[in-house]
């Protein structure tokens with residue numbers, strides 16, 4: 001009896017969290033197709049999750065933007081610029097490198113937030129502008145060449161390459177998970193977090209409810225910039241260099257991951273941990289394609305696109321079902337009453 | 339020496355929007371522990387004044403003075419106003435649609451424990467706050483899944499949950515039934531006893547006399563008069579609001595035309611039942627050119643019946659006839675094709691297109707008819723719009739103004755125009771005068787009787803019995819999904835309707 005109940009609630013949970021289901025399906029597919037090559041934790045899955053984490057850290061910021069009903073297209077370019085600036089400055093002093101990198105994220109995030117909240121520019125357009133600018137700066141700094149990390153930058157290299165817990169969890173993954181936990185907490189238990197949802201639900205209403213809409217928007221976009229910078233710094237360590245062409249096209253992958261993770265495109269609702277499964281899922285797709293070696297890499301985009309549409313479809317379906325269930329409950333209640 | 343009894347003092351306030359002077363040199367004072375009625379026609383500037391008090395709008399620079407608690411203040415947003423001790427229920431309910439009832443009450447003031455939100459306490463407090471308002475509801479439900487009345491109560495609970503010195507209620511009673519209004523008035527009296535002041539905006543004049551100590555009247559953005567309610571008899575009040583003699587409106591009576599009962603039946607519904615027991619065998623017919631009123635308590639099945647008639651609800655058993663021929667509408671669209679119209683009680687769901695012009699909002703369903711080779715005839719569109727703007731005296735700077743910039747009551751008139759512009763054979767009006775001022779009410783009632791004379795059948799749903807008395811040829815009283823009584827012509831009076839409802843109960 002009890003067993004049945006937990007089974008049922010488990011199933012219900014999975015149904016409500018398509019991303020987890022999708023990740024499990026991918027793992028099953030990988031296992032069936034490639035067996036132990038795929039399942040080998042240290043050699044394969046560990047890497048997939050590390051890469052997913054790198055994307056996912058900026059994904060958190062993008063996800064927050066989704067919650068307030070906005071978009072951030074600049075994260076990839078900001079991460080690239082961060083990596084160039086970090087590499088450049090780290091070769092003098094690692095601390096400068098990190099501060100400089102975070103500074104890039106802070107400035108670009110702040111500009112995004114300021115333009116969007118103050119001048120009511122569409123986030124899509126505003127962040128497209130900063131994307132171009134950030135990418136331009138990144139390419140300009142060293143004439144399109146990457147900047148290698150020299151001696152004395154071990155700390156940054158470590159962030160990108162080492163692991164904790166006996167090689168079980170890479171540092172990027174650890175950072176990602178800590179950030180997810182942190183933001184889950186903020187979103188659920190602080191005024192700031194709840195205000196984010198209020199702004200996304202209905203901006204005018206939020207304003208009338210004494211939420212400081214402009215400040216919230218400014219903060220969310222600034223946080224997104226900062227998270228992109230953190231990703232950029234870790235990436236510098238991973239690549240042993242500042243790479244101006246890094247993360248090209250990532251913003252689209254990230255948005256797909258956010259939606260697959262279950263965040264509503266309309267804003268105002270959602271859970272931040274969905275992004276974890278979203279990015280892991282997207283990375284599994286590319287992993288399976290890479291393992292095969294003969295399938296064209298374009299299949300990754302095609303598959304991600306299809307999955308994105310599926311995710312949107314399930315979102316719509318779930319909303320519809322929820323209404324149905326509510327309607328039925330209401331009816332049953334009335335029948336019971338009469 | 340400043341009078342210490344004054345809480346809010348606004349002098350010489352002006353507010354200009356592009357194309358409209360919404361307020362010009364308005365004076366407004368509220369004493370401590372007083373309920374101040376803020377009255378005036380649709381578009382008189384009530385909501386605008388309130389939004390200036392709460393910092394949602396800024397008054398024109400250089401205009402006037404704003405004193406709160408004896409000090410000059412200038413809140414630049416609603417949060418600043420809240421910190422001063424001003425808490426507001428806005429006319430367009432200020433709630434966050436996806437959040438729970440509890441969160442909507444406490445957003446921004448959530449109870450904390452060790453610096454983080456204490457959800458358990460928040461839900462308990464919310465439950466209690468709603469119970470105090472006489473509403474027993476699961477407070478973890480999202481606000482967009484509960485009725486308008488509960489949403490309204492949530493907004494009220496929110497307003498009184500903060501430690502306010504002044505609570506502003508902009509048409510907070512428009513979607514409440516009598517019992518709920520009574521509960522609210524009890525709450526207001528308690529607030530008053532605590533020395534808290536209330537600004538109360540409503541178009542229901544009997545409420546004004548029941549709860550307000552004084553009344554301030556605005557007309558066309560100008561201050562008219564401020565008097566204790568005891569020195570402001572109804573006739574004077576309405577005359578001040580309209581700026582003309584109100585006797586014709588107050589004394590208006592329906593002229594009954596017995597011959598209407600001889601007309602052929604246009605619409606008939608026989609033995610309508612719903613599985614959820616909200617409708618238990620209703621029989622109703624409407625003659626050509628007849629105005630039939632539907633009376634009953636909230637939940638007696640009035641709106642449900644309207645939905646069935648309009649094809650918005652197919653889950654019913656029973657027969658419906660149009661001109662004596664059996665029909666079944668599969669969708670509202672189906673009904674519209676058969677020249678039915680339904681002006682619903684819920685303006686937002688009814689689908690105003692907030693960012694589109696008044697013109698587009700009125701002519702939207704007819705773009706097909708008004709187009710030639712796929713191009714809309716702007717000229718025709720304009721003609722229709724202007725006809726209705728003058729017919730219903732819609733207060734708008736131009737026909738191109740976005741509808742969201744109109745006052746609440748004027749938005750309602752635009753929606754009404756949309757349906758009239760479709761030239762229906764039968765029109766269902768569900769609380770058509772909600773949020774509409776006395777003058778416009780009179781105009782709408784005149785329009786109703788004139789279209790009825792043209793042979794259009796009208797089903798008129800209203801919770802206000804005197805409205806039914808003024809407008810209807812026949813009133814059908816519903817009780818728990820059954821028609822319990824029918825009153826024709828001279829039999830219709832507020833008392834007879836009340837009696838019929840009461841008789842249904844026993």
Ligand SMILES: Nc1ncnc2c1ncn2[C@@H]1O[C@H](COP(=O)(O)OP(=O)(O)OP(=O)(O)O)[C@@H](O)[C@H]1O
Pocket residue numbers: 355356358359360378379380381382383384385386387429733734735742743744745746747748773775
């Ligand atoms: N944001 C805005 N932009 C332009 N005009 C506006 C705006 N808000 C209000 N107005 C205009 O100001 C005038 C006053 O509107 P307001 O909403 O204050 O009226 P009201 O007295 O509250 O009416 P109602 O009883 O219908 O709610 C109206 O003519 C309206 O069209």
Ligand SMILES: [Mg+2]
Pocket residue numbers: 384385386429508745746747
């Ligand atoms: Mg108003």
